Amino acid sequence: MNKLNAPQRKSRSLVIAAGALAVVTLLGACNTFEGMGRDTERAGEAIQDKAK
Incomplete structure (x- = not known):
């Protein structure tokens, strides 16, 4: 059962990492x-x- 959940964990970690990178980038842009x-x-x- 752990093997079936591994792809979900990997994709969830990727989404979290991408979100964190987006937040840091936006804060830097501000x-x-x-x-x-x-x-x-x-x-x-x-x-x-x-001009005065």
Whole structure:
């Protein structure tokens, strides 16, 4: 009976690993976009200061 359950365990582990990888990737992307937004804001502020 253990041999019959082995493929299910393997596929379940694969799904869990893929989900964890997706979560880590998405969290990293959020941080990247936040940093890009700050850089863009600073560049805009610098342009405004030069225009004054």
